[in-house]
Amino acid sequence: MCINICIMIKVNMSEDFSSRGQSSCVCKMLLLAVFSLILVEASDSKHVVEVLPGQIVGRVGLTVTLPCWISPQTDAGTLEIRWYRPERYDTPVLFYRKGKIQEVQEEEYRNRSSLSRRSALSHGLKDGDVSLRLDNLTLQDGGVFYCYVSGDWYDSQAVTLNISALGRTPVLSPQPLNDTHVNVSCRSSGWFPEPSVMWMSDRRRLLSAGRVSHSRGADGTFSVHSWTLVSLSEASQVFCLLTLNSVEEREGAVDVQAFRPSPSGPWKALFITFVILALLGVFGLVLFKHRDRLTGNREMKAEITTPPTVHDEIIELLRNNAVVITLDRESAHPDLRITQDLKRVRDSGDYQRRGDGFPYELCVCGAETFTSGRHYWEVELVYNNLDPKSFWLIGVAVKGNYQSADKTGLTASAGFWFLCSDGPKGFYTNTEPTIILSLSPRPQRVGVLLDYDSGQLSFYDVTESKHLLTISTRFSGPVVPLFNPGVGDICPLRITYPLEPKESPEESTQPLLQNSQNLV
Numbered sequence: 001m002c003i004n005i006c007i008m009i010k011v012n013m014s015e016d017f018s019s020r021g022q023s024s025c026v027c028k029m030l031l032l033a034v035f036s037l038i039l040v041e042a043s044d045s046k047h048v049v050e051v052l053p054g055q056i057v058g059r060v061g062l063t064v065t066l067p068c069w070i071s072p073q074t075d076a077g078t079l080e081i082r083w084y085r086p087e088r089y090d091t092p093v094l095f096y097r098k099g100k101i102q103e104v105q106e107e108e109y110r111n112r113s114s115l116s117r118r119s120a121l122s123h124g125l126k127d128g129d130v131s132l133r134l135d136n137l138t139l140q141d142g143g144v145f146y147c148y149v150s151g152d153w154y155d156s157q158a159v160t161l162n163i164s165a166l167g168r169t170p171v172l173s174p175q176p177l178n179d180t181h182v183n184v185s186c187r188s189s190g191w192f193p194e195p196s197v198m199w200m201s202d203r204r205r206l207l208s209a210g211r212v213s214h215s216r217g218a219d220g221t222f223s224v225h226s227w228t229l230v231s232l233s234e235a236s237q238v239f240c241l242l243t244l245n246s247v248e249e250r251e252g253a254v255d256v257q258a259f260r261p262s263p264s265g266p267w268k269a270l271f272i273t274f275v276i277l278a279l280l281g282v283f284g285l286v287l288f289k290h291r292d293r294l295t296g297n298r299e300m301k302a303e304i305t306t307p308p309t310v311h312d313e314i315i316e317l318l319r320n321n322a323v324v325i326t327l328d329r330e331s332a333h334p335d336l337r338i339t340q341d342l343k344r345v346r347d348s349g350d351y352q353r354r355g356d357g358f359p360y361e362l363c364v365c366g367a368e369t370f371t372s373g374r375h376y377w378e379v380e381l382v383y384n385n386l387d388p389k390s391f392w393l394i395g396v397a398v399k400g401n402y403q404s405a406d407k408t409g410l411t412a413s414a415g416f417w418f419l420c421s422d423g424p425k426g427f428y429t430n431t432e433p434t435i436i437l438s439l440s441p442r443p444q445r446v447g448v449l450l451d452y453d454s455g456q457l458s459f460y461d462v463t464e465s466k467h468l469l470t471i472s473t474r475f476s477g478p479v480v481p482l483f484n485p486g487v488g489d490i491c492p493l494r495i496t497y498p499l500e501p502k503e504s505p506e507e508s509t510q511p512l513l514q515n516s517q518n519l520v
Contacts, residue, residue, distance in 0.1 A: 046072070047070055047071070047072065047074060047153055047155070048070070048071055048155050049068060049069075049070060049071075049130075049147055049148075049149050049155040049156055049157045050068070050069055050070075050071045050157065051066075051067060051068050051147060051157040051158070051159050052067050052159075055160045055161070055162050056159060056160065056161050056162070057161075057162050057163075057164060058134070058137045058141065058161055058162070058163050058164070059137065059163075059164055059165065059166065060137055060138060060139060060163060060164070060165040060192065060221075061136060061137060061165075061401070062136075062137055062400045062401070063133065063134065063135045063136075063137070063399075063400035064133070064134050064137060064161065065116050065117075065118060065131050065132070065133050065134075066083075066131060066132040066133075066134070066145055066147070066159045066161060067118035067119075067131045067159075068118075068129075068130050068131050068132065068147035068157065068159065069118060069122075069127070069128050069129045069130060069131070070128030070130065070149060071128070073127055073128045074128045075125065075126050075128065076125045076126075076128045076129070076130050076149065077099060077125045077126065078099070078151065079130075079149055079150065079151040080096065080097045080149070080150045080151065081094070081095070081096035081097075081115070081130045081147075081148070081149055082094075082095050082096075082146075082148040082149075082150075083095075083113070083132045083145055083146065083147055083148070084106075084145070084146050084148065085106070085143065085144065085145060085146070086143075086144055086146070088106060090104075091104070091105070091106045092104065092105060092106065093105070093106055093109045093113050093132065093134075093145065094109070094113045094114070094115065094132060096115060096130075101114075101115070108140070109134070111334050112134060112135045112136055113132060113133065113134055113135075114132075114133045114135075114330055115130065115131065115132065115133070116131050116132065116133030117129055117131060118131040130147060130149060132145065132147070133330075134161075135331075135400075137163060138163070139163050139165065139192055139219070139220040139221070140220075141161060141163055142161055142162060142163035143160070143161065144158050144159070144160055144161075145158070145159045145160075145161060146158055146159075147159060163192065164192055164193070164244055164245060164248070165190055165191055165192035165221050166190075166191070166244060166248050166250065167188045167189055167190035167191035167195065167221070167222075167224075167242065167244075167250060168188050168189055168190050168250070169188070169250050169251070169252055170186045170187065170188040170240045170242055170250060170251070170252030171186070171187050171188065171252060172184055172185070172186050172238065172240055172252045172253065172254040173185045173187070173254075174238075174254055174256055174258075177229070179232075180231060180232055180233065181229055181230065181231055181232065182229075182230050182232060182256045183210075183227060183228075183229055183230075184227060184228055184229075184230055184238050184240075184254060184256065185225065185226070185227040186199075186224075186225070186226045186227065186228075186240035186242075186252060187223070187224070187225050188223065188224050188242055188250065188252075189217070189221065189222075189223040189224075190221050190223075191221055191222045191223070191224060191242070191244065192220065192221045192222060193222070193244075193245075194214045194222045194224070195222070195224055195242040195243055195244050195250075196242070196243045196246075197209055197212050197224060197226045197240070197241070197242060198240075198241040198242075198243065199226070199228045199238065199239070199240060199241075200238075200239045200241065201230075201234065201235035201236075201237070201238060201239070202235055202236050202237035202238075202239075203235070205234075205235075207228050207230065207235075207238070208228065209226050209227070209228055210226070210227045210228055210229060211226065211227060212224065212225075212226040213225050213226070224242065226240065230256055232256060232257065235256060236255065236256065236257050237253055237254065237255050237256065238253065238254055238256055239251055239252070239253045240252045240253075314465075315447065315460065315462060315465060318376050318447060318449055318460070318498075319376060319498040320376075321374040321375055321376040321449065322376050322377065322497060322498040323368065323375045323376065323377055324368075324497050325366045325367075325368055325377045325481050325495045325497075326341075326342040326343065326366065326367045326368070326495070327342040327343070327345055327364050327365075327366065327367065327483070327495070328342075328364065328365045328366060328367040328480070329342065329364075331363075331364055331365040331480075332345070332363075332364035332365075333361055333362045333363060333364065335347060335348045335350060335351035335362060336348060336362055336364055336485070338364070339492075342367070343494055343495050343496075344492040344493065344494045344495070345364055345483060345485050345492060345493050346485045346489070346491075346492035346493065347359070347362060347485055347486070347487045347488075351487060353487055357406070357407075358391065358393070358407070358420060358422045358425075358486065359484070359486060359487050360393070360404055360406055360407055360409070360410055360484065361404060362484050362485065362486070362487065363393070363482060363483065363484045364483050364484070365397065365399075365480045365481065365482055365483075366480050366481030366482070366483070366495075367480075368480065368481065369399055369478045369479070369480055370396075370450060370452055370478070370479050370480070371452065371477070371478050371479070372452050372453055373452055373453065374449065374450070374451050374452070374453075375449075375450045375452070376447065376448065376449045376450075376498065377447075377448055377481065377495065377496075377497070377498070378445055378446065378447045378448070378462055378495075378496045378497075378498045379392075379394050379445065379446045379448065379483070379493060379494065379495055379496070380444070380445050380493075380494040380495075380496050381442075381443060381444055381445065381446065381491065381493065381494075382444040382445070382491060383490070383491040383492065383494075386490055386491055387442075387491075388441075388442045388443065388444045388491070389421070389485070389486065389489045389491045389493065390421060390423040390424075390442070390486070390488075390489055391421060391422065391423050391485070391486025391487060391488060391489055392420070392421045392483075392484060392485060392486050392489075392493055393418050393419070393420045393421075393482070393483070393484035393486070394418060394419055394446055394448060394459070394482070394483060394484075395416065395417050395418025395419060395430075395448075395457065395481075395482045396416075396417055396418070396448075396450055396457060396479050396480065396481055396482055397415055397416045397417070397418075397479070397480060397482040398415030398416075398475075398476075398477055398478070398479060398480075399477065399478035399479065399480045400478075401414065401415050401416065407430060410430055411430060411432065412430060412431055412432055412471075412473060413432070416430060416482065417429075417430065417431070417457050417471050417473060418430055418482055419437075419446075419459050419468070419469060420484075421442075421443075421486075423486075426438065427439050429469065429471060431471055435469065437468065437469060439461070439468065441464070443461045443463065443464070443468075444461075444462075444463045445461075445462040445463050445496070446459055446460065446461065446462065446468075447459070447460035447461075447462045447498070448460075448481070450479065452475050452479065455472055455473050455474045455475055456470055456471070456472055456473075457470070457471045457473070458470040458471075481495075483495070
């Protein structure tokens with residue numbers, strides 16, 4: 001094309017110029033300009049999509065980020081971003097266009113996918129960071145995801161996600177074979193992929209496994225069963241170690257010496273039985289003679305276990321650890337309504353209640369993350385002259401934990417710790433075992449103290465200056481505040497900063513926004 005242009009220029013120039021050298025000079029200048037335009041256009045199209053090498057690993061029920069970014073760095077806010085699975089381009093995992101996430105989406109990823117930052121140093125879309133966040137991972141999420149970006153240019157890269165599931169702690173069951181040997185079985189479930197099995201004695205000596213079998217359940221996870229034969233003269237304890245991908249593991253143990261046959265024969269057992277019966281007789285006689293005094297002691301004990309009143313000065317000391325808490329809209333259930341200031345939340349009118357139980361799935365986490373120290377915040381449960389809320393759940397959870405439709409998924413072992421008010425069913429915790437509280441009057445403002453380093457979560461009735469409960473545990477990893485406004489109350493649940501002035505009537509009328517509304 002450029003040669004043709006030069007020929008035309010030369011012909012025209014020959015009519016106007018007598019010098020052939022002048023025509024050649026003009027042609028060279030034109031070619032130089034054309035090549036410059038080509039180079040500029042080529043430089044503008046050098047943007048590429050990049051991902052991390054290797055595979056990304058995620059855990060069932062948790063959250064994972066699939067890093068993807070544009071290089072060199074450019075603002076991706078005006079570009080089109082599409083994350084999709086193989087052969088599913090038209091039903092993407094997430095589709096961002098014209099400054100917002102579009103409704104067209106694969107149904108299984110609705111309310112589970114969002115754009116995220118690949119690191120704390122990233123500024124998101126402004127830096128060309130188009131990473132994908134997936135919540136509440138399932139086994140079906142394993143496989144390839146495509147990160148596709150387009151504008152004046154386009155490019156895509158594939159990211160592979162491997163899903164694993166860490167099963168339950170093994171349960172060991174000893175069965176004596178004879179006076180010298182015990183057969184110990186080991187069972188566990190909820191694994192993916194299949195775990196490896198290792199048997200050891202208390203001296204950390206490897207024991208041979210008699211047999212290992214795996215079976216796959218309807219949910220796609222594996223159950224494992226193994227057994228080993230143990231000599232009572234060689235081991236006091238036996239350990240069953242289940243390992244996933246040579247990194248994560250669960251361990252169970254049992255004391256096999258408890259199953260050693262007694263050398264004293266039946267006479268010792270008969271003597272022990274006689275002694276126990278005699279002690280029971282003496283205890284019954286003492287109980288009968290002193291029943292009145294014991295009744296009085298029991299009443300005194302009931303008074304001691306009543307939640308003690310704390311001084312106002314104690315509340316003020318707690319407030320020295322006050323932190324500002326806001327709601328994380330991305331973690332909220334779609335049937336929750338949240339104010340623009342991210343301080344108040346309640347159920348939406350569209351929520352379809354499942355049965356008569358507490359709606360455990362209507363949870364939302366706080367945006368703040370804690371990994372150490374003492375942190376205190378307060379939650380207001382009353383509005384103007386209305387009665388206090390009857391249904392609510394307040395506590396903390398391990399960051400990234402999933403929503404659950406029932407209490408069985410919100411256990412302390414799963415990384416949830418909370419106090420729940422379930423209307424006429426009263427107040428209770430999710431600890432193991434459950435602690436039931438009798439609180440009167442109903443709390444209007446609850447204070448929460450998280451002492452991460454000491455492993456304690458304490459609740460206070462701020463209005464009555466009462467300590468309600470302290471849950472002792474051991475925190476591991478980032479922890480976030482947890483809230484659930486329940487269903488049916490007129491009052492919303494409001495997070496307050498303990499040192500802020502009381503909310504004015506104008507502030508209290510701030511409209512509640514549907515969580516599913518697209519905000520850019």
